[in-house]
Amino acid sequence: MGKMPQKGLSGSTLKLIAIITMLIDHIGAAVIARLLIAGQGSEMLYKIYYAMRAVGRVAFPIFCFLLVEGFFYTGSRKKYALRLFGFALLSEIPFDLAFSGKILEFGYQNVFFTLLIGLLTIMLFDAVVKKQEWHPVLRSALLVIITFGGMGAAYLLHTDYDAKGVLAILVFYMTRQMRGLQIVAGCLAFCWELPAIVAFIPIAFYNGKRGWNIKYLFYAFYPVHLLVLYLICVGMGTAQIAVV
Numbered sequence: 157m158g159k160m161p162q163k164g165l166s167g168s169t170l171k172l173i174a175i176i177t178m179l180i181d182h183i184g185a186a187v188i189a190r191l192l193i194a195g196q197g198s199e200m201l202y203k204i205y206y207a208m209r210a211v212g213r214v215a216f217p218i219f220c221f222l223l224v225e226g227f228f229y230t231g232s233r234k235k236y237a238l239r240l241f242g243f244a245l246l247s248e249i250p251f252d253l254a255f256s257g258k259i260l261e262f263g264y265q266n267v268f269f270t271l272l273i274g275l276l277t278i279m280l281f282d283a284v285v286k287k288q289e290w291h292p293v294l295r296s297a298l299l300v301i302i303t304f305g306g307m308g309a310a311y312l313l314h315t316d317y318d319a320k321g322v323l324a325i326l327v328f329y330m331t332r333q334m335r336g337l338q339i340v341a342g343c344l345a346f347c348w349e350l351p352a353i354v355a356f357i358p359i360a361f362y363n364g365k366r367g368w369n370i371k372y373l374f375y376a377f378y379p380v381h382l383l384v385l386y387l388i389c390v391g392m393g394t395a396q397i398a399v400v
Contacts, residue, residue: 166367181212
């Protein structure tokens with residue numbers, strides 16, 4: 157007999173939920189927003205826009221959660237960080253085209269940079285936590301410096317979700333061993349953006365399994381879908397309108 161299916165949601169299912177809600181959000185932010193700015197929108201289109209942006213708030217908490225899970229399951233954290241860095245660079249031009257209509261716009265950076273800074277922050281955090289032989293005061297001081305250093309880097313670089321995103325990743329990391337506390341703390345970390353709290357419903361059903369091997373789906377999908385959205389805007393004649 158074959159194995160009984162694992163109850164709950166696998167990591168790949170959560171990733172698909174995040175990708176779909178992100179796509180809905182970006183259609184609203186990159187395509188519909190331009191129509192509204194150009195004065196081509198109706199009252200119904202405004203309602204659709206706000207609904208799509210609300211749905212899109214679900215994506216980022218799931219990506220933060222999966223980043224932390226990946227941190228503990230990856231065979232090489234260094235390669236994990238390098239992979240995020242590579243796709244951050246690869247995605248920047250599609251991201252800038254989709255939201256500013258420019259090839260390069262340094263006022264706002266894509267979400268891969270936020271995830272990368274968050275990963276580097278918890279890598280340093282984890283290294284210090286494991287130094288049990290160090291004096292508690294020294295360890296505590298270093299953890300505070302690392303926390304504010306990571307948040308500060310995201311803020312100064314103007315990454316998507318900036319310091320709040322790095323803090324959320326740290327919250328997921330620090331509460332990982334206690335799922336109930338992780339969900340409560342995660343909700344508090346996103347209380348400034350209420351629709352994002354819906355993300356913790358599927359997160360609560362995570363079964364700890366990877367699921368389908370779609371490791372590179374998000375990496376590839378992110379720059380490709382942004383480029384497609386930009387080309388749609390080119391076709392509508394609204395590509396030069398900046399929305400960020």
